[in-house]
Amino acid sequence: MLFHANPIFQGVFYQTVALLKRYNGGFNEVDCDGLISISSSKEDEAASLDAIVSLVKNDVVTISSLVREMEMYLTTTDNIIRARGILLLGEALECLSSKPLDAATIHILVAFFKERLADWRALRGALVGCLALVRRKSGGMVTGSDAKGVAESYLQNLQVQSLGQHDRKLCFELMECLLEHYPSAVASLWLLLGRMGDELIYGICEAIDGEKDPQCLMLAFHIVEPKAEDAEVKRDDLSRALMVMPCPAFEALLGHFKLAFSSTPLFEPSVIPLLLEKLSSSLSSAKVDSLKYISHCTPKYGAERMAKHAEAIWSSLKDAIYTSGQSFVLSFTPESLGGLDSEENEIAAEALALLEKVVQQNNDLFSSMIVGDEEINMVLNTITGYQSYKDIPLQSKQKLYSVGRILYVSAKASVASCSRVFQIFFPRLIESMGLPVVNGSGTCSFNDDCIISKRPNYGSLYLCIELLGACRDLVIATANPASQCVSANETWCCLIQSFSTSLSKIFSSILTTRTEEPAHDADMYLGVKGLQILATFPGGYLLVSKSTCDSILMTFISIITIDFNKTLLWNLSVKALVHIGLFIHGSNESEKSMSYMDIVVQKIVSSISSDNHNMPFPLQLEAISAIGTSGMIYMLKIVTGLQEVICANLAEIYVRMFNNLFNIRAQGMSPSNEQDDS
Numbered sequence: 001m002l003f004h005a006n007p008i009f010q011g012v013f014y015q016t017v018a019l020l021k022r023y024n025g026g027f028n029e030v031d032c033d034g035l036i037s038i039s040s041s042k043e044d045e046a047a048s049l050d051a052i053v054s055l056v057k058n059d060v061v062t063i064s065s066l067v068r069e070m071e072m073y074l075t076t077t078d079n080i081i082r083a084r085g086i087l088l089l090g091e092a093l094e095c096l097s098s099k100p101l102d103a104a105t106i107h108i109l110v111a112f113f114k115e116r117l118a119d120w121r122a123l124r125g126a127l128v129g130c131l132a133l134v135r136r137k138s139g140g141m142v143t144g145s146d147a148k149g150v151a152e153s154y155l156q157n158l159q160v161q162s163l164g165q166h167d168r169k170l171c172f173e174l175m176e177c178l179l180e181h182y183p184s185a186v187a188s189l190w191l192l193l194g195r196m197g198d199e200l201i202y203g204i205c206e207a208i209d210g211e212k213d214p215q216c217l218m219l220a221f222h223i224v225e226p227k228a229e230d231a232e233v234k235r236d237d238l239s240r241a242l243m244v245m246p247c248p249a250f251e252a253l254l255g256h257f258k259l260a261f262s263s264t265p266l267f268e269p270s271v272i273p274l275l276l277e278k279l280s281s282s283l284s285s286a287k288v289d290s291l292k293y294i295s296h297c298t299p300k301y302g303a304e305r306m307a308k309h310a311e312a313i314w315s316s317l318k319d320a321i322y323t324s325g326q327s328f329v330l331s332f333t334p335e336s337l338g339g340l341d342s343e344e345n346e347i348a349a350e351a352l353a354l355l356e357k358v359v360q361q362n363n364d365l366f367s368s369m370i371v372g373d374e375e376i377n378m379v380l381n382t383i384t385g386y387q388s389y390k391d392i393p394l395q396s397k398q399k400l401y402s403v404g405r406i407l408y409v410s411a412k413a414s415v416a417s418c419s420r421v422f423q424i425f426f427p428r429l430i431e432s433m434g435l436p437v438v439n440g441s442g443t444c445s446f447n448d449d450c451i452i453s454k455r456p457n458y459g460s461l462y463l464c465i466e467l468l469g470a471c472r473d474l475v476i477a478t479a480n481p482a483s484q485c486v487s488a489n490e491t492w493c494c495l496i497q498s499f500s501t502s503l504s505k506i507f508s509s510i511l512t513t514r515t516e517e518p519a520h521d522a523d524m525y526l527g528v529k530g531l532q533i534l535a536t537f538p539g540g541y542l543l544v545s546k547s548t549c550d551s552i553l554m555t556f557i558s559i560i561t562i563d564f565n566k567t568l569l570w571n572l573s574v575k576a577l578v579h580i581g582l583f584i585h586g587s588n589e590s591e592k593s594m595s596y597m598d599i600v601v602q603k604i605v606s607s608i609s610s611d612n613h614n615m616p617f618p619l620q621l622e623a624i625s626a627i628g629t630s631g632m633i634y635m636l637k638i639v640t641g642l643q644e645v646i647c648a649n650l651a652e653i654y655v656r657m658f659n660n661l662f663n664i665r666a667q668g669m670s671p672s673n674e675q676d677d678s
Contacts, residue, residue, distance in 0.1 A: 049088070053095040063096070064105055067112075074112075079121040086116055086125030093132035100139035109133055110146040117150075118157040127170040134177045147182035150174075165213050172219035179223060220260075261293055262300040271297060272309045279316045284347060287320060291350035295357055303361045313358060314369045317351050321402050322375075324348035332525040332568075334575035337532060352409045359413040367420040370410050379403045380425065383459025384432050389522035392458065400459055404466040411470035415490060418474055422492035426467055426499075432460040435502055456506055461526050464503070468533045471496060475538045493543060500534055500544045507531045508555050511569060521568055528572040531555065536583040540591060549592065553580070553599040560623055561607050564615045574626050581630025593633070600627060601634050605641030 116126035
């Protein structure tokens with residue numbers, strides 16, 4: 001309430017009080033001094049206004065009578081008195097939003113306040129009054145024709161950006177309310193203006209352009225957000241100029257800003273280049289926000305519009321991923337076998353998320369750019385020059401990991417992109433690992449009779465496992481069973497079926513090598529990871545044969561029971577078996593479950609009950625307790641097996657104790673002992 005103490009105001013309030021006294025001789029409950037006193041506080045002024053509103057609510061006076069008596073003060077040439085009088089009336093209407101009013105009264109009030117929008121001296125009261133009327137939801141509402149009149153007066157008379165913050169906020173609230181509650185009226189105004197309809201568009205845009213206040217900005221963003229598919233107002237057109245608006249870095253605005261950007265495909269020519277430009281910023285937060293906004297806008301703008309920016313998007317994504325390459329640091333710990341084996345910073349994570357989205361939207365276009373990219377192909381051509389992990393320079397490792405994440409995300413995006421990426425890169429990686437590839441009839445295959453003569457280079461091994469992991473995760477992420485969502489004729493399916501056995505041999509050879517130089521931790525990790533991925537392909541034995549899956553399980557069990565002195569390899573193998581068991585138990589694949597029970601669970605229980613105690617007992621307990629966490633059925637089998645072992649050992653102890661006692665007694669009754677006694 002802005003009833004500042006001033007003698008000039010006394011006339012307005014005195015006459016108002018006199019009016020109310022004529023309608024109620026008992027108006028003593030209203031503090032007249034509180035309305036006209038120079039020293040009155042804001043609390044006193046508010047209390048006095050509440051008393052006046054109360055009298056109107058109780059039908060002691062009517063709005064029409066109040067307006068008639070105040071007419072000279074609402075239309076006086078004294079700017080200050082006129083402004084305060086109009087504000088008083090507007091605030092009274094605001095407090096009387098639930099008071100029933102007849103249509104004629106509302107029409108008269110709307111006509112008065114919409115004309116006052118041209119009176120900049122009294123604009124605050126005019127905005128408050130218009131808002132109070134337009135917001136009414138019951139007891140008499142503004143008609144569509146009156147709402148159109150308010151909108152027309154708004155566009156003709158208001159220069160929003162020349163106003164103070166509070167008045168600008170009221171302007172945005174009024175336009176938001178008109179668009180929200182009277183879309184047909186505003187749309188009819190747009191049609192009525194015909195060729196001049198752009199006045200409506202640019203009138204609203206002019207009001208928004210240059211706004212910097214956070215509260216006003218959030219209202220502006222809300223104005224251009226679509227509210228419903230059947231809205232008659234073309235919010236697309238109303239928001240064309242939003243892009244020129246500077247936005248301060250207020251966290252509260254981000255959600256509204258994102259919604260505003262994606263509110264219409266017409267923003268695409270301006271938004272995408274702007275956001276791509278922001279990706280070159282030195283501020284990490286600016287990069288992250290730009291990637292998030294592009295990702296949010298991509299499905300809203302559609303494939304056709306986004307295709308125009310495909311090359312620029314791919315180039316920007318590569319730069320963001322490569323620049324953040326130092327964040328791709330592989331972890332060779334057993335814990336990392338359960339998920340992504342690298343840590344990504346926020347920029348890299350958002351860039352990869354956007355890459356997956358654009359590949360899904362425009363598969364042919366982006367897949368072609370990925371498989372034909374010079375930098376990616378250069379990495380694939382140079383990785384053969386480094387045999388082991390320790391030979392690769394740090395910068396080359398970071399580039400390798402970046403390419404690995406790009407291939408993983410692009411292959412995982414869809415079945416079509418998976419086939420395209422696999423078809424181009426997988427045979428090259430297989431050959432670079434030393435596997436002879438037989439090409440014939442348009443297909444690739446491997447001769448299982450061939451002997452793997454050398455250790456594969458680390459780079460090819462890593463990229464191959466990234467591709468395998470992408471295929472496996474693609475099938476797992478699909479809601480339908482693998483046999484239904486993946487056709488046996490898919491390129492990547494055929495390739496995995498052809499090479500799964502040979503790949504398992506390669507991965508196993510890394511773990512069982514007997515060279516003088518021990519395998520690096522990275523090599524062992526990739527070997528275990530590769531075997532784990534092959535053993536966890538969904539769909540039964542559709543892609544990886546039963547013999548290959550069984551061989552993988554036996555390899556891990558052999559390491560656990562024999563190579564327990566290789567600490568990292570032993571821990572990796574135990575963890576891999578746990579993840580395989582969890583996958584099989586969760587996927588309800590009965591045939592695989594039987595194999596896991598026979599090869600893993602039964603073997604681990606037998607290792608405890610056997611007389612061969614080469615593996616230390618603490619490791620036996622660690623292995624058996626870990627395997628038991630793979631599933632309830634496996635835990636029950638282990639508990640039953642341990643119970644049998646304990647019972648058997650107790651029985652053996654009892655027999656030995658009995659034999660010892662019998663021998664002692666027999667020795668005590670021997671003849672030699674009797675002679676000694678004599």
